[in-house]
Amino acid sequence: MDFIDRKYILLSSPYLQNFKDTGKIFKIKCIYCGDSKKNPNKTRGFFYVTDDNKTRYKCHNCQVNVSLYQFLTDHVNHLCRDYRMEKFKDNFVHTEKKEEISFEYTKSESQIGLENKIKSSNVLKYCKHISDNESAYKYLLQRKIPENHIDSLYYVENINIIRENLAEYINGEKLPDVEAIVIPFYNKDWVLTHVQCRMLNTGESFRYLTFEVEKGHEKVWGMNNIDLNKEVFIFEGALDAMCVDNAIAVAGASLNASQKFYDDNLKDYTMVYDSDYVSNTEIFNQIFKAVDHGNKVVLYDDIFVNTYMIDGEPKKLKDVNDLVKYGVVSNINKYLIANTYKGLKARLILSSLSINQLTRKSKKWENKNQSSMSGMKQRLKIKRT
Ligand SMILES: [Zn+2]
Numbered sequence: 001m002d003f004i005d006r007k008y009i010l011l012s013s014p015y016l017q018n019f020k021d022t023g024k025i026f027k028i029k030c031i032y033c034g035d036s037k038k039n040p041n042k043t044r045g046f047f048y049v050t051d052d053n054k055t056r057y058k059c060h061n062c063q064v065n066v067s068l069y070q071f072l073t074d075h076v077n078h079l080c081r082d083y084r085m086e087k088f089k090d091n092f093v094h095t096e097k098k099e100e101i102s103f104e105y106t107k108s109e110s111q112i113g114l115e116n117k118i119k120s121s122n123v124l125k126y127c128k129h130i131s132d133n134e135s136a137y138k139y140l141l142q143r144k145i146p147e148n149h150i151d152s153l154y155y156v157e158n159i160n161i162i163r164e165n166l167a168e169y170i171n172g173e174k175l176p177d178v179e180a181i182v183i184p185f186y187n188k189d190w191v192l193t194h195v196q197c198r199m200l201n202t203g204e205s206f207r208y209l210t211f212e213v214e215k216g217h218e219k220v221w222g223m224n225n226i227d228l229n230k231e232v233f234i235f236e237g238a239l240d241a242m243c244v245d246n247a248i249a250v251a252g253a254s255l256n257a258s259q260k261f262y263d264d265n266l267k268d269y270t271m272v273y274d275s276d277y278v279s280n281t282e283i284f285n286q287i288f289k290a291v292d293h294g295n296k297v298v299l300y301d302d303i304f305v306n307t308y309m310i311d312g313e314p315k316k317l318k319d320v321n322d323l324v325k326y327g328v329v330s331n332i333n334k335y336l337i338a339n340t341y342k343g344l345k346a347r348l349i350l351s352s353l354s355i356n357q358l359t360r361k362s363k364k365w366e367n368k369n370q371s372s373m374s375g376m377k378q379r380l381k382i383k384r385t
Contacts, residue, residue: 033062193217
Protein backbone atom coordinates (compact mmCIF):
# COMPACT_ATOMS: atom_id res chain seq x y z
CA MET A 1 0.00 0.00 0.00
CA ASP A 2 1.12 3.52 -0.74
CA PHE A 3 2.96 4.98 2.26
CA ILE A 4 0.88 8.16 2.46
CA ASP A 5 -2.38 6.22 2.11
CA ARG A 6 -1.31 3.91 4.91
CA LYS A 7 -0.40 6.87 7.08
CA TYR A 8 -3.80 8.50 6.62
CA ILE A 9 -5.68 5.30 7.30
CA LEU A 10 -3.74 5.03 10.59
CA LEU A 11 -4.49 8.66 11.36
CA SER A 12 -8.20 7.97 10.76
CA SER A 13 -8.23 4.89 12.94
CA PRO A 14 -9.26 6.67 16.18
CA TYR A 15 -12.51 7.61 14.45
CA LEU A 16 -13.27 4.12 13.17
CA GLN A 17 -14.73 1.22 15.11
CA ASN A 18 -13.25 -2.29 15.31
CA PHE A 19 -10.20 -1.13 13.40
CA LYS A 20 -7.94 -4.06 12.44
CA ASP A 21 -4.65 -4.05 10.59
CA THR A 22 -4.07 -7.49 9.03
CA GLY A 23 -0.72 -6.45 7.57
CA LYS A 24 -2.22 -6.48 4.07
CA ILE A 25 -5.53 -4.69 4.40
CA PHE A 26 -7.32 -2.70 7.07
CA LYS A 27 -10.75 -3.81 8.25
CA ILE A 28 -13.36 -1.77 10.07
CA LYS A 29 -16.96 -1.87 11.14
CA CYS A 30 -18.48 -0.18 8.07
CA ILE A 31 -19.05 3.46 8.85
CA TYR A 32 -21.43 3.94 5.89
CA CYS A 33 -24.03 1.32 6.81
CA GLY A 34 -23.10 0.71 10.45
CA ASP A 35 -22.43 -2.94 9.56
CA SER A 36 -24.18 -5.84 11.30
CA LYS A 37 -26.97 -4.99 13.72
CA LYS A 38 -26.75 -8.45 15.32
CA ASN A 39 -23.01 -8.86 15.68
CA PRO A 40 -21.21 -5.70 16.87
CA ASN A 41 -17.80 -7.23 16.13
CA LYS A 42 -18.34 -7.60 12.38
CA THR A 43 -15.82 -5.78 10.18
CA ARG A 44 -17.13 -5.92 6.65
CA GLY A 45 -15.67 -2.62 5.55
CA PHE A 46 -12.06 -2.71 4.34
CA PHE A 47 -9.34 -0.66 2.67
CA TYR A 48 -7.58 -2.42 -0.19
CA VAL A 49 -5.20 -1.70 -3.07
CA THR A 50 -6.41 -1.97 -6.68
CA ASP A 51 -4.35 -3.44 -9.54
CA ASP A 52 -3.30 0.05 -10.59
CA ASN A 53 -2.09 0.75 -7.04
CA LYS A 54 -4.92 2.97 -5.79
CA THR A 55 -6.23 2.65 -2.23
CA ARG A 56 -10.00 2.24 -2.00
CA TYR A 57 -12.63 1.44 0.60
CA LYS A 58 -15.28 -1.22 0.10
CA CYS A 59 -18.00 -2.83 2.22
CA HIS A 60 -19.25 -6.39 1.78
CA ASN A 61 -22.50 -5.43 3.49
CA CYS A 62 -23.70 -2.24 1.77
CA GLN A 63 -21.43 -2.62 -1.28
CA VAL A 64 -20.18 0.97 -1.06
CA ASN A 65 -16.91 1.34 -3.01
CA VAL A 66 -15.09 4.67 -2.83
CA SER A 67 -11.57 6.08 -3.13
CA LEU A 68 -9.63 6.71 0.08
CA TYR A 69 -9.93 10.43 -0.60
CA GLN A 70 -13.70 10.17 -0.84
CA PHE A 71 -13.75 8.13 2.36
CA LEU A 72 -11.76 10.80 4.21
CA THR A 73 -14.01 13.52 2.80
CA ASP A 74 -17.09 11.66 4.03
CA HIS A 75 -15.92 10.71 7.51
CA VAL A 76 -12.61 12.24 8.60
CA ASN A 77 -12.86 15.56 6.88
CA HIS A 78 -10.26 17.40 8.92
CA LEU A 79 -7.52 15.16 7.47
CA CYS A 80 -8.44 15.84 3.82
CA ARG A 81 -6.46 18.99 3.29
CA ASP A 82 -3.19 17.49 4.56
CA TYR A 83 -3.82 14.29 2.67
CA ARG A 84 -4.36 16.14 -0.61
CA MET A 85 -1.22 18.20 -0.06
CA GLU A 86 0.96 15.24 0.75
CA LYS A 87 -0.38 13.25 -2.19
CA PHE A 88 0.16 16.17 -4.52
CA LYS A 89 3.71 16.66 -3.30
CA ASP A 90 4.32 12.95 -3.69
CA ASN A 91 2.96 12.83 -7.25
CA PHE A 92 5.04 15.83 -8.12
CA VAL A 93 8.21 14.10 -6.93
CA HIS A 94 7.24 10.95 -8.77
CA THR A 95 6.72 12.66 -12.11
CA GLU A 96 10.06 14.39 -11.76
CA LYS A 97 11.96 11.24 -10.94
CA LYS A 98 10.08 8.41 -12.57
CA GLU A 99 12.49 5.69 -11.51
CA GLU A 100 11.82 6.26 -7.82
CA ILE A 101 10.79 3.04 -6.14
CA SER A 102 7.56 3.17 -4.21
CA PHE A 103 7.77 2.45 -0.51
CA GLU A 104 7.30 -1.20 0.42
CA TYR A 105 5.93 -1.77 3.87
CA THR A 106 7.18 -4.91 5.55
CA LYS A 107 6.39 -5.89 9.09
CA SER A 108 7.58 -8.59 11.41
CA GLU A 109 5.22 -11.08 13.00
CA SER A 110 5.47 -9.59 16.47
CA GLN A 111 4.71 -6.17 15.12
CA ILE A 112 1.58 -7.27 13.30
CA GLY A 113 0.53 -9.06 16.47
CA LEU A 114 0.89 -6.02 18.66
CA GLU A 115 -0.55 -3.58 16.18
CA ASN A 116 -3.63 -5.76 15.91
CA LYS A 117 -3.88 -5.90 19.66
CA ILE A 118 -3.38 -2.17 19.88
CA LYS A 119 -6.09 -1.49 17.35
CA SER A 120 -8.54 -4.02 18.72
CA SER A 121 -10.73 -2.15 21.15
CA ASN A 122 -10.93 -5.09 23.55
CA VAL A 123 -7.37 -4.82 24.81
CA LEU A 124 -6.33 -1.24 24.34
CA LYS A 125 -8.72 1.64 24.40
CA TYR A 126 -8.28 5.02 22.81
CA CYS A 127 -7.70 7.67 25.45
CA LYS A 128 -10.19 9.88 23.65
CA HIS A 129 -13.01 7.43 24.47
CA ILE A 130 -13.41 9.06 27.86
CA SER A 131 -16.01 6.73 29.29
CA ASP A 132 -13.48 3.86 29.26
CA ASN A 133 -10.67 5.67 31.02
CA GLU A 134 -11.54 8.78 32.87
CA SER A 135 -8.27 8.96 34.80
CA ALA A 136 -6.12 8.81 31.66
CA TYR A 137 -8.15 11.36 29.80
CA LYS A 138 -8.21 13.73 32.74
CA TYR A 139 -4.46 13.40 33.15
CA LEU A 140 -3.88 14.33 29.50
CA LEU A 141 -6.28 17.26 29.66
CA GLN A 142 -4.63 18.54 32.80
CA ARG A 143 -1.25 18.43 31.05
CA LYS A 144 -2.87 20.30 28.13
CA ILE A 145 -1.82 17.69 25.58
CA PRO A 146 -3.21 18.83 22.21
CA GLU A 147 -6.19 16.92 20.91
CA ASN A 148 -4.51 15.60 17.77
CA HIS A 149 -1.98 13.85 20.02
CA ILE A 150 -4.60 12.53 22.44
CA ASP A 151 -6.16 10.89 19.38
CA SER A 152 -3.06 8.72 18.96
CA LEU A 153 -2.80 7.61 22.59
CA TYR A 154 -4.21 4.50 24.18
CA TYR A 155 -5.20 3.37 27.61
CA VAL A 156 -4.62 -0.05 29.13
CA GLU A 157 -6.11 -1.28 32.39
CA ASN A 158 -3.07 -3.35 33.23
CA ILE A 159 0.42 -2.99 31.74
CA ASN A 160 0.86 -6.78 31.86
CA ILE A 161 -1.54 -7.01 28.93
CA ILE A 162 1.11 -5.37 26.77
CA ARG A 163 3.87 -7.56 28.15
CA GLU A 164 1.84 -10.67 27.39
CA ASN A 165 1.42 -9.61 23.78
CA LEU A 166 5.11 -9.28 23.04
CA ALA A 167 7.16 -12.40 22.37
CA GLU A 168 10.27 -10.83 23.88
CA TYR A 169 8.59 -10.15 27.21
CA ILE A 170 5.96 -12.86 27.56
CA ASN A 171 8.19 -15.08 29.68
CA GLY A 172 9.63 -12.19 31.61
CA GLU A 173 8.88 -11.09 35.11
CA LYS A 174 5.30 -10.09 35.86
CA LEU A 175 4.94 -6.34 36.30
CA PRO A 176 2.84 -4.60 38.94
CA ASP A 177 -0.85 -4.48 38.03
CA VAL A 178 -1.21 -0.82 37.11
CA GLU A 179 -3.16 1.12 34.53
CA ALA A 180 -1.32 3.24 32.01
CA ILE A 181 -1.47 5.59 29.08
CA VAL A 182 0.14 3.86 26.11
CA ILE A 183 2.29 5.97 23.81
CA PRO A 184 3.19 4.30 20.50
CA PHE A 185 6.56 5.16 18.94
CA TYR A 186 6.69 5.03 15.15
CA ASN A 187 9.80 5.58 13.06
CA LYS A 188 9.78 7.88 10.04
CA ASP A 189 8.27 5.14 7.86
CA TRP A 190 5.38 4.67 10.32
CA VAL A 191 6.71 1.35 11.57
CA LEU A 192 5.76 0.77 15.21
CA THR A 193 9.08 0.36 17.05
CA HIS A 194 8.27 0.81 20.76
CA VAL A 195 5.35 1.31 23.09
CA GLN A 196 5.81 3.40 26.18
CA CYS A 197 3.56 3.14 29.20
CA ARG A 198 2.97 6.19 31.36
CA MET A 199 1.76 4.53 34.53
CA LEU A 200 -1.07 6.21 36.39
CA ASN A 201 -1.33 6.37 40.15
CA THR A 202 2.09 4.90 40.89
CA GLY A 203 3.76 7.94 42.42
CA GLU A 204 6.90 9.62 41.20
CA SER A 205 9.39 6.78 41.32
CA PHE A 206 7.90 4.33 38.81
CA ARG A 207 6.31 6.26 36.01
CA TYR A 208 7.55 5.10 32.61
CA LEU A 209 8.19 1.75 31.05
CA THR A 210 9.10 1.28 27.41
CA PHE A 211 8.72 -1.97 25.50
CA GLU A 212 10.64 -2.72 22.34
CA VAL A 213 8.34 -3.96 19.58
CA GLU A 214 10.81 -4.16 16.72
CA LYS A 215 14.52 -4.72 17.21
CA GLY A 216 17.22 -2.40 15.94
CA HIS A 217 15.44 0.94 16.14
CA GLU A 218 16.35 4.01 18.15
CA LYS A 219 14.04 4.57 21.11
CA VAL A 220 12.63 7.86 19.79
CA TRP A 221 9.08 9.16 19.79
CA GLY A 222 7.67 11.35 17.02
CA MET A 223 9.84 10.64 13.98
CA ASN A 224 6.62 10.02 11.99
CA ASN A 225 5.32 13.50 12.81
CA ILE A 226 8.17 15.86 12.03
CA ASP A 227 9.11 17.99 9.05
CA LEU A 228 12.81 17.35 8.47
CA ASN A 229 13.20 20.63 6.62
CA LYS A 230 12.39 22.53 9.78
CA GLU A 231 14.11 22.82 13.12
CA VAL A 232 13.42 19.77 15.30
CA PHE A 233 13.21 20.08 19.09
CA ILE A 234 14.40 17.10 21.10
CA PHE A 235 12.84 16.44 24.51
CA GLU A 236 13.33 13.98 27.33
CA GLY A 237 9.66 13.00 27.41
CA ALA A 238 7.10 12.33 24.69
CA LEU A 239 4.31 14.13 26.55
CA ASP A 240 6.45 17.28 26.67
CA ALA A 241 7.30 16.97 22.98
CA MET A 242 3.59 16.72 22.14
CA CYS A 243 3.06 20.30 23.33
CA VAL A 244 5.62 21.65 20.87
CA ASP A 245 5.53 21.82 17.06
CA ASN A 246 8.03 19.64 15.26
CA ALA A 247 9.41 17.86 18.30
CA ILE A 248 10.64 14.37 19.13
CA ALA A 249 11.52 12.71 22.44
CA VAL A 250 13.90 10.04 23.63
CA ALA A 251 12.75 7.44 26.12
CA GLY A 252 14.68 6.54 29.21
CA ALA A 253 18.36 7.26 28.78
CA SER A 254 19.82 10.76 28.53
CA LEU A 255 19.30 13.05 25.55
CA ASN A 256 22.98 12.62 24.71
CA ALA A 257 22.69 8.85 24.35
CA SER A 258 21.14 9.22 20.89
CA GLN A 259 23.58 11.83 19.58
CA LYS A 260 24.62 9.73 16.60
CA PHE A 261 20.99 9.15 15.65
CA TYR A 262 20.29 12.90 15.58
CA ASP A 263 23.38 13.60 13.49
CA ASP A 264 22.46 10.88 11.01
CA ASN A 265 18.74 11.63 10.76
CA LEU A 266 18.08 15.30 11.50
CA LYS A 267 19.24 18.32 9.55
CA ASP A 268 18.69 21.01 12.15
CA TYR A 269 17.86 20.38 15.78
CA THR A 270 17.86 21.87 19.26
CA MET A 271 18.10 19.90 22.48
CA VAL A 272 15.66 20.77 25.24
CA TYR A 273 16.75 19.46 28.63
CA ASP A 274 14.59 19.64 31.73
CA SER A 275 15.17 22.82 33.69
CA ASP A 276 16.81 21.04 36.62
CA TYR A 277 20.23 21.29 34.95
CA VAL A 278 20.76 24.35 37.15
CA SER A 279 20.92 22.10 40.20
CA ASN A 280 21.58 18.61 38.84
CA THR A 281 25.28 18.12 38.10
CA GLU A 282 24.71 15.09 35.90
CA ILE A 283 22.35 16.93 33.54
CA PHE A 284 24.51 20.03 33.70
CA ASN A 285 27.47 18.00 32.44
CA GLN A 286 25.33 16.52 29.66
CA ILE A 287 24.41 19.97 28.38
CA PHE A 288 28.05 21.03 28.44
CA LYS A 289 28.94 17.95 26.41
CA ALA A 290 26.19 18.72 23.89
CA VAL A 291 27.46 22.28 23.49
CA ASP A 292 30.98 20.96 22.99
CA HIS A 293 29.60 18.71 20.29
CA GLY A 294 28.33 21.85 18.52
CA ASN A 295 24.66 21.37 19.42
CA LYS A 296 22.09 24.05 20.04
CA VAL A 297 20.51 23.85 23.49
CA VAL A 298 17.68 25.63 25.25
CA LEU A 299 18.84 27.50 28.37
CA TYR A 300 15.86 28.81 30.27
CA ASP A 301 15.45 32.39 31.36
CA ASP A 302 14.29 33.58 34.77
CA ILE A 303 10.87 32.12 34.16
CA PHE A 304 11.81 29.04 36.16
CA VAL A 305 13.44 31.00 38.95
CA ASN A 306 10.41 33.13 39.66
CA THR A 307 7.43 31.92 41.58
CA TYR A 308 4.16 32.33 39.77
CA MET A 309 0.77 32.96 41.20
CA ILE A 310 -1.48 30.39 39.65
CA ASP A 311 -5.10 30.21 40.74
CA GLY A 312 -4.20 32.29 43.78
CA GLU A 313 -1.39 29.98 44.85
CA PRO A 314 2.37 30.48 44.49
CA LYS A 315 3.78 27.90 42.12
CA LYS A 316 7.32 27.10 41.03
CA LEU A 317 7.52 26.02 37.39
CA LYS A 318 9.65 23.01 36.64
CA ASP A 319 9.49 22.14 32.95
CA VAL A 320 8.19 23.11 29.53
CA ASN A 321 4.96 21.32 30.21
CA ASP A 322 4.34 23.65 33.16
CA LEU A 323 4.68 26.62 30.81
CA VAL A 324 1.95 25.12 28.67
CA LYS A 325 -0.16 23.81 31.53
CA TYR A 326 -0.38 27.14 33.31
CA GLY A 327 -0.40 29.23 30.14
CA VAL A 328 2.71 31.17 31.20
CA VAL A 329 3.90 31.55 27.60
CA SER A 330 1.45 31.83 24.72
CA ASN A 331 3.68 30.39 22.01
CA ILE A 332 5.96 27.69 23.29
CA ASN A 333 7.93 27.29 20.04
CA LYS A 334 8.73 31.00 20.02
CA TYR A 335 9.81 30.77 23.65
CA LEU A 336 12.17 27.87 22.89
CA ILE A 337 13.69 29.62 19.88
CA ALA A 338 14.23 32.81 21.89
CA ASN A 339 16.13 30.81 24.52
CA THR A 340 18.26 28.69 22.21
CA TYR A 341 22.03 29.05 22.48
CA LYS A 342 25.15 27.42 21.14
CA GLY A 343 28.92 27.74 21.16
CA LEU A 344 30.56 30.46 23.14
CA LYS A 345 27.34 32.15 24.27
CA ALA A 346 26.01 28.87 25.63
CA ARG A 347 29.31 28.17 27.40
CA LEU A 348 29.26 31.60 29.00
CA ILE A 349 25.78 31.15 30.38
CA LEU A 350 26.57 27.67 31.61
CA SER A 351 29.81 28.81 33.21
CA SER A 352 27.98 31.41 35.20
CA LEU A 353 25.85 28.57 36.49
CA SER A 354 28.84 26.42 37.33
CA ILE A 355 30.18 29.32 39.41
CA ASN A 356 26.88 29.20 41.20
CA GLN A 357 27.49 25.57 41.86
CA LEU A 358 30.98 26.22 43.17
CA THR A 359 29.61 28.74 45.61
CA ARG A 360 27.72 25.94 47.22
CA LYS A 361 30.99 24.69 48.67
CA SER A 362 29.49 24.62 52.09
CA LYS A 363 27.86 21.42 50.92
CA LYS A 364 31.29 20.04 50.03
CA TRP A 365 30.95 16.76 51.81
CA GLU A 366 27.51 16.15 50.37
CA ASN A 367 28.73 16.85 46.84
CA LYS A 368 31.70 14.60 47.22
CA ASN A 369 29.48 11.86 48.45
CA GLN A 370 27.07 12.39 45.57
CA SER A 371 29.75 12.25 42.91
CA SER A 372 31.15 9.03 44.26
CA MET A 373 27.59 7.68 44.25
CA SER A 374 27.09 8.64 40.62
CA GLY A 375 30.48 7.16 39.83
CA MET A 376 29.34 3.92 41.37
CA LYS A 377 26.08 4.01 39.41
CA GLN A 378 28.11 4.56 36.26
CA ARG A 379 30.25 1.51 36.96
CA LEU A 380 27.19 -0.59 37.67
CA LYS A 381 25.67 0.48 34.36
CA ILE A 382 28.81 -0.49 32.48
CA LYS A 383 28.88 -3.86 34.18
CA ARG A 384 25.28 -4.56 33.29
CA THR A 385 25.53 -3.84 29.57
ZN1 LIG B 1 -21.33 -0.89 4.67
